[in-house]
Amino acid sequence: MARRPEVFVRSLSMEEGRRLQRITRTARDPVKLRRAIVVMMSAQGQSVPNITSLMQVTSDYARDVIHAFNERGFEALDPKWSGGRPPTISQDTRERICLIARTVPAEWGITGMSTWSLRSLAAHLAERKVVASISREHLRRILRKAGVSWQTTTTWKSSNDPDFIAKMQRVLDLYDHPPSDGRVVCVDEFGPLNLMPRKGKCWRPTGRPARLRATYNRHDGVMHMLAALDLATGRMFYRIRKRKRWQEFLSLLKSLRARWPGEKLYVIADNYSPHKHAEVRSWTAGNQVELVFLPTYGSWLNWIESEFAALRYFALNGTDHRSHAEQNAAIAGYVRHHNKQARPKTNFATSSPIRSWTTYPAKAA
Template sequence: MARPPDVFVRPLSMEEGRKIQRITRTAKDPVKLRRAIVVMMSGQGQSVPDITSLMQVGDDYVRDVIHAFNERGFDALDPKWSGGRPPAISEQVREHICLIARTVPAEWGIIGHSTWSLHTLTEHLLARGVVAAISREHLRRILRKGGVSWQTTTTWKASNDPHFITKMQRVLELYDHPPADGRVICIDEFGPLNLMPRKGKRWRPAGSPARLRATYNRYHGVMHMIAALDLATGKLYYRIRKRKRWREFLSFLKTLRERWPGEKLYVIMDNYSPHKHAQVRAWAADNDVELVFLPTYGSWLNWIESEFAALRYYALNGTDHRTHDEQNAAIGGYVRWRNTRAQPKTSFAASSPIRSWTSYPAKVA
């Protein structure tokens, strides 16, 4: 007996059968997957009631899928999503809303609010007639789609160094192509090292964070750490002292000079006044040490800064040391652990926009 053409798919070629099978295995859209399974089962000779029972769908749905496939072929498997009702707020108004959100209330003569909340922004939009009606959730979705998000205000200290680019290029040149006749060293101070509870993170039972005391006294003063990063090996060298004058700095330079005799040292550092002391400069000139100063307010160019961030995170955060000996031992333990895993430093900010700067941007942030 011939099959009723209205309840079974048309005969499928071998290639069409393989394509249907492939779709049932790889389709990620659930609608397309379900339709492909219906067509495949119908092509295998299963009746509409059988497919309905196995797929847990209605008879009308199965018949509609079969008829659509017989008429349009594989195009019928793709869902045709309807657009829904037209948006109540036009695209132009949405852009205007995002523009207003990026301003501050004071620019509109609103006193007493330094920033918009969803509530105050909604009231402002309604009062100015930008929209006739809008909910806070709708406003939130418009801002999110427009790329406007709630962010913390940050600060930026612009450099007033007229030779910023020249100094930056000198530092980058030393990073990218270390001189064959010497060694590049990054130096900076870290601290002050207080004895205080420091917030941090650790693994704990859910809902039971570790707690540290909230109050403390500075009975034992502070200490200061000066450190050097050797780019050739990636190792850190440091000293912890009670003060950080030019005398302590010069003493540290001398230890570095003794560590690498016969090599010229290129020492990259910021413009802290002890670094520029006359006796420091004179000793450096007499001992084959070139002092390479970073641009003013350009400490972020010092490669050692990232090492300090890691030291603070791993060795100090989450601690509450009661003596400097205890805290210094923790720092020493971290540095030794880190140095056993050190690798030569290469590729400083390789894809950063600073590589293309020809002048200092007026607004870097």
């Protein structure tokens, strides 16, 4: 049988990459979360067979998600399959409704309100004769379909690193051309690991969702996971500690050094201060370990991020561990399962526009 051609998502901008990363961390809808992780893995260069192995989905599903994202963008992460009668409000009117919704009442001479409620917006549309009348639910559906949602105002942050391009290209070069004298390892911290019920999804009888307890007191503190991803094999190595100071980070580096004696280690890490501690730098300088720091606010370049998203989805979501030992055992079980199926990490975001940058974009989220 002829092998099916490889399929990857289209090139993603930095803003799209960060938005996708946020979705994998915060999405509550399991469909949206699963589709977002598939897209993120594809954007990082992982093939459909790799995705199906890690996510336990069919190749047809992974390909459908990738094709849908290429055609419709982020709308494809939250598909709505529905029928019904044709709309009674024209498309031009819908677009005008959405345009007005994105304004603020003050722009229409309305004082005392900084934002629209559905009720006030519906009344304003009727007053301006945009529509004869409209219910709040119908208005909600129009806005949702057009991608206009009720959101909290937020800020955006671009990298202020003057050496952004040089650092990014250094990381991408290590991904593309692993050094012959050693191996590339991505490290990062995951956590904090609280003992708390975590919302998730599971198969249940219709109308009878699984319920988790509420917590009023959490007396057991938090733990932190320090992890490393070996790109040569795709395997993860980790340890869980009560703190994540430079001492714990240095201990992780020493364990990695002992694992691959005689090889130089190129350790890709973010700019968390313990990673740059004088004791850490001194030890790495004398032990064939080179710390390769990501650009400031450039954690999306760390290949281990997508592995953390899958770890959170499969090992923690939907759980209610009563002790750290129980939670740590669940994480250990997932990592063992991951490492059994691990493959070398190659082709990181090969079609992304970031590879053609010679200057940092003025507006990057």
